[in-house]
Amino acid sequence: MKKRNDPDTSFFAGLFGNIEMEKAPEGFSGKVMSAIRAENATVRKTADAWWLWGGLIFSLLFTGLVAAVFMVDFSFFGDLFMGVELDGQQIIRFFNNSTSIFASMADGFDISGISVFIMLPVIALITIDRLLRKKAGLELPLI
């Protein structure tokens, strides 16, 4: 019991000694711990999703790298824009044509074809994210 220099202490302390304060309801700590464990499970799920995101980004980068290697005729020192011939047709032409198509599509928005190419994987990731959320109930932290 703490000592207090207050003339009312004994009177008020005596009065308060006659009342009973509310206590936490039965099973309260169990409910709190269940809520904490449930939140922890969600956090782990999100952490797993980071791995998923990492995998997706790595896959995209890897695909891009393979495409680039393919375009320089399997040589890291070749000219990317020369492309490689496949069945007598330059693959790079398809790439250039695609760029032109995207550039013309983006013309109205005053953005370059390259920006469209950067945006495409992002749009792909967002789409995958939405599908995963809807179908698998996964929570992806990036979006």
Next chain:
Amino acid sequence: MMKFREDQYYIGEVLKGDVNAFEPLVKKHQDLVFSIVRRIVKTPEDAEEVAQDVFLKAYHKLGKFKGESKFSTWLYRIAYNTAVSHGRKKKTEFIPAGEDQLERIPDTDIDREIMGLSAEEQGKLVRDALSVLPATENLIISLYYYHQKDIHEIGKIIGMTETNVKVKLHRIRKKMLKEMNHILGREKYSVA
């Protein structure tokens, strides 16, 4: 009665990744947290929900607890802030102490009259007088007289200076005396 170790032991275990080590902290402090919340949140159902929220917040913020104050003080401060925030959302009225009311407190000595009541009657009288106090005042006087918290700790919990707490306590006591006097004068006091 369950025996607990020092709070710091459980905090260390939780921070090492043992979620279950948080349970003794909940069990140890749940009654006072609930009591603090109950002073401010009107219904027991809402109070339970808010008290749960308090422990969830404490769990998530545990890494930020630097040990500058006692864990209990830190926790009770979270409880007070969470309850007040809930009260604001629910638009609970925080009635300021009316200075004019305090001035009209009669100088009659009601101490003896109250002490002449039975313990049960005194308990009811105090509960009734507490019920008319604004939430924070109810909490301050309960923390001081019922939970035996010192002025410094109450200040930390409520976010007031020690001087402010002392002034508040003085006013609350006068207010309670006035209210008890009013109750006693209004009718012959009896336990329902």
